Amino acid sequence: MSRDVQVARPADPIQEVAARMGAGDFGFLPVSDGTALVGTITDRDIAVRGLGQGKPGSAPVSEVMTSTVTTVLDSDDLKSALDLMASARIRRLPVLDRHGNLVGVVSLGDLSARVKEKSVGETLETISRAG
Numbered sequence: 392m393s394r395d396v397q398v399a400r401p402a403d404p405i406q407e408v409a410a411r412m413g414a415g416d417f418g419f420l421p422v423s424d425g426t427a428l429v430g431t432i433t434d435r436d437i438a439v440r441g442l443g444q445g446k447p448g449s450a451p452v453s454e455v456m457t458s459t460v461t462t463v464l465d466s467d468d469l470k471s472a473l474d475l476m477a478s479a480r481i482r483r484l485p486v487l488d489r490h491g492n493l494v495g496v497v498s499l500g501d502l503s504a505r506v507k508e509k510s511v512g513e514t515l516e517t518i519s520r521a522g
Contacts, residue, residue, distance in 0.1 A: 392465075392486055392495040398423045399432050399452045405441045406448030408432060421485045421493055422456050428485055428493050430456035462487050465494050472497055 399408045399420040412418055418434035432452050440446075440455040461479045463472045465486050472484060476499065486495040 392497045392501055394495040396421060396493065396496050398493070399456075400424065401429060401451060401453035401456070403452045404449045405432075405437050405446070405452060405455055408452055409434065409437050409448075412437075419483045419496070419498075421460075421496065422452055423493060426492060428460055428462070428487070428491075430458045431460055431483075431485065432456040460485060463497065464489065 397411065397415065397417075397420060399411075399422045401422060401424055408420065412420070412434055420432050421428055422430040422432055430453075432455065436455045436457060441450055446454060461475060461481055461484060463475060463484045463486055465488050476482065476484060483496055483498045485493055486497055488494045
C-alpha cells in the first residue's frame, strides 16, 4: 500500500490535477472534501469525461470524477482486496481506517509483491476482460 497519497479536491481544475499526475508519474488520485472521501479521478477520467466531452482545463474535478468509490479497510486481508478488485474490475483501491479516514491506496502492483503471482494474474485478467 502506498501511504504517501496525494488527493484532489472537488473544486480543483482538471488541468492542475493532470499536471500533478504528470509531475508525479501517477494516473489516479482519491478525491476528498475535507476528510471525507467523495470520489476518485484518473488520467482516463480527465481525457474521456473531460477533454473528450469538450470541457475546458478549468472544469472542476467534480465534473469528471467517479463518485461511486470502492474501498478496502486497512484491516482487510490481501486476498479480500484482490477479490474486490476483480469483482469491481478496478486496479486501485483507496484504503480507509476503521474511522473512514483515507490512509493509503493499494494497487495491483502493490499486491503482486505480496500475493501469489497466479492470483494477481487472474485478477488482472478479470479486470481487463471486456465489459
